[in-house]
Amino acid sequence: MNPTVTNAIDLDSPDDVALADRMKAGRERIIAELRKAIVGQDDVVGEVLLTLFVGGNSLIVGVPGLAKTLLIHTLARVLELKFSRIQFTPDLMPSDITGTDIIQEDPATGRRQMVFAPGPIFANIVLADEINRTPPKTQSALLEAMQEHRVTIQGRTYQLDEPFYSSRRRIRSSSKARIRCRRPSSIASCSTS
Numbered sequence: 001m002n003p004t005v006t007n008a009i010d011l012d013s014p015d016d017v018a019l020a021d022r023m024k025a026g027r028e029r030i031i032a033e034l035r036k037a038i039v040g041q042d043d044v045v046g047e048v049l050l051t052l053f054v055g056g057n058s059l060i061v062g063v064p065g066l067a068k069t070l071l072i073h074t075l076a077r078v079l080e081l082k083f084s085r086i087q088f089t090p091d092l093m094p095s096d097i098t099g100t101d102i103i104q105e106d107p108a109t110g111r112r113q114m115v116f117a118p119g120p121i122f123a124n125i126v127l128a129d130e131i132n133r134t135p136p137k138t139q140s141a142l143l144e145a146m147q148e149h150r151v152t153i154q155g156r157t158y159q160l161d162e163p164f165y166s167s168r169r170r171i172r173s174s175s176k177a178r179i180r181c182r183r184p185s186s187i188a189s190c191s192t193s
Contacts, residue, residue: 027053033078038071045071048167057146057166072127072167081124081163088134094141097121098151099158116153121145124161128168142166 027049034045044060048071051058060068069085076083086097099119105112120126121142131139145151149164 030075030078034071034074037074038067041067041071048072048075052163052165055163057168059168059170061170068169069127069129072125072169076125079125082161083125083127084120084123085127085129086120087129088131088138090133090135092134092138094138095119095153097138097141098145098153101154116156116158118158121151122158122160124163124165126164126166128166130170131168132170142168 030049031045038045048058048060050056052075060071062068073083073085086092097119098121099117101114102117103112104115126142126145128142141151145160145164146166149160149162151158151160
């Protein structure tokens with residue numbers, strides 16, 4: 001017996017069982033609501049919920065038309081969380097994601113001051129759409145938010161509201177999809193990092 005372990009975990013305690021039952025019932029209610037908009041993607045829905053529940057992030061990959069964007073937007077609506085969608089383009093800059101300081105004039109005094117304008121990363125659920133279309137420098141703007149749930153802009157750190165969940169969506173061309181995708185329901189590759 002390990003002398004450093006003094007308290008055993010009792011998985012059969014009434015409090016733990018009640019918590020597990022509430023979590024299971026909540027998950028089933030979420031899935032029931034998602035099924036009203038998402039049909040035939042049960043495996044993907046389960047994987048996305050798993051990454052959300054464990055505080056992770058997900059990468060959803062597939063050909064157009066498999067309801068990837070609809071899934072993440074509907075999840076935010078069902079959970080009543082703030083949602084934002086970032087359309088990644090070749091000219092997107094990191095500050096377009098994180099936000100930036102802007103000069104704002106006080107109408108009463110005429111005095112100008114720098115004010116932080118938060119970017120779309122300041123939401124609970126962020127969909128980074130077509131992330132493979134933008135340069136790595138811009139993609140890296142998401143990394144701190146995904147790992148630390150905060151962003152640093154010009155030396156100042158801003159905490160993101162919890163829960164924070166990002167889902168990146170990458171488009172595959174139809175020719176590649178035929179080679180790589182064995183079935184349409186296998187569009188999610190999830191990680192907890």
